[in-house]
Amino acid sequence: MAAMKLVAVRPVIKTVSFHSGLQKSPFRRNYVRAFSAIMSPPSKAVVYDQLGAPDKLTRIVEIPPAEIKDNDVCVKMLAAPINPSDINRIEGVYPVRPVPPAIGGYEGVGEVYAVGSGVKGLSPGDWVIPSPPSFGTWQSYIVKEQSVWHKINKDTPMEYAATVTVNPLSAFRMLHDFVQLNSGDAIVQNGATSIVGQCIIQLARSQGVRSINIIRDRAGADEVKDKLKKLGADEVFTESQLEVKKVKDLLGTLPEPALGLNCVGGNSATLILKFLRNEGTMVTYGGMSKKPVTVSTSSFIFKDLSLRGFWLQKWMSMDKATECRTMIDRLLGLMRDGKIKYDMELVPFEDFHNALDKALGKQGSQPKQVLTF
Template sequence: MATVKLLTQKTLRNGPSSFPLFLRERRLLFNSLRAFSSTGVLSPPSTAVVYDQHGPPDAVTRIAQLPPVEIKEDDVCVRMLASPINPSDINRIEGVYPIRPPVPAVAGYEGVGEVHCVGSGVKGLSPGDWVIPSPPSAGMWQTYVVKEKSVWHKIDKRIPIEYAATVIVNPLSALRMLEDFVDLKSGDSIVQNGATSMVGRCIIQLARDRGIHTINIIRDRPGSDEVKEKLKKLGADEVFSEKELEVKNVKDLVNLPEPSLGLNCVGGNAASLVLKFLRQGGTMVTYGGMSKRPVTVSTASFIFKELSLRGFWLQKWLGSDKAKECRVMIDYLLALISEGKLTYDVELAPFEDFHTALDKSLGKLGSQPKQVLKF
């Protein structure tokens, strides 16, 4: 109690503005003391990226030291190895994502870690094992995470950490969209915009592995010829810039079966270009809106082409009792990675350089690979 008294005196000296933070610190301290008295088993203290309110990520996030927490009978304490900065993480911090933890919160939903210790009732996991949260779970941007054993999925330690940390949100989205909307067979074609995104690159490679052709749309920018070559090396059949598709009949540009599936993560004109490629009765799936412009569909597309517009949100798929199926898919994707059939560009960023990695993810430093925090 002497520690609490000293903290109180310090808070009062610093003024009333520091009092809410003190209350949180005192609550964490009391929780730790209770945990020690009831079980004697505590995690190590953790360094975390936290936010106390929603807002611009570069303004509301901070690095904080969190005290040890109790490790209960069914808990696993994991020392995090790496965790990516995904757009959905940024949206959660901003407060605009449909599902977000209450504040104050530790950020991050995906990653890979090494088991540090386990509760007395845990079977099947041991210190040293590598695990990922499956489905993804809140609070991954910290050095130690304690969650129930059911959260963690054991994986092969030979997987590079940057791939293990990022296998769910983007590669799994690509896989589900290829499987869930249209019955695609070898020799079929699909069309997508946002082909340079991580999901877009995964779609190209997963389609290639299944004998499915891809027509890919990229934005107009300097160095587009180099981008096209990189995508073709991944397995892309055709790659066009948006400007190149300003023709009367885009289908005359390709010698492939008309696509039955289109994938849209941009919106605006880029979505309209996807629709132009689709065959009669085709389906366009929207999973993002990078341009922040609406999807506009001509009346003729609905009436005469009978096109279908669908949406995909991985969080909803994961939340529909898909935990077991999710893990089967994860193992399948990790196997492709091990075989060199699925690759993508990421940059490992030291955890202490979090704010630089965040600036890169926010686009402040130009086009950058996906940032993965390395703890």
């Protein structure tokens, strides 16, 4: 555990801090504080000055100490993942994103390093996550107002705490927000090897819901199937296995699924629609194939399917902070119990660009990259 250290500087010559989102100020101010201020240690951060290719535009920079105000908490980051949406934000193709120059990252876990005089309920050494997540987790020290931080159980494996929000919480919400699923019901999903996909399998299993899983055709498909079945998948099909007249003939004793979860689009989404029972719902939360969803008229009229979308960032903006934290704690509990598992690779922060290349798919399929500080 890093030691708490309060740095008192009097007077302080302070430049505009990089810590709170790197907003461009119309006038850069230098000013002199006449009283003492508590400052964070200097931080290292992954910064980008304009939108575009993340591997070209990101760089690790050193950021000067930031003031810790009365209600602020200074957190020494422990771990933060590289999620696809982080990449999309830097690329500028994600609709909600910070204005560059900005620091990358959106979720992570850290240890409280120092607190302002007005902070209650958080002490140095506590583990916290930003909840709801907030921009700029790819840096070694973050100073933010106390309400941003949610204290978590320190027995949680660090890399799971760092990644609990974006993927597992999405999986959890999608299993609860669209269709009332009862024990014995079934769901169908594509992109089943993604972290969301793996979480869906495990969360479904934990509530007695059966899962039908669709994966891309690939070398080693049999091993992938075995792995997903060990997590609790009831059935796993490659897309080519589903090139049959009636996919429902493959259901065996499984019920027709009431809920479909689509993160691929194109033919893979069509396969989900074929599996769904009458009045079923397909929720789209990603488009990995970059192909749209195509739906027959009769699917709407005679099969009465509903097609919806899910976006965690929007969900969390809907005044869900308390509900969000309750669910996070529940998910962290499942993680501590080993009931939610997925593959991650821990990478020292200094090797960010190597991790980024892996996250960008330059080295083929790789586990989730999690930066450690």
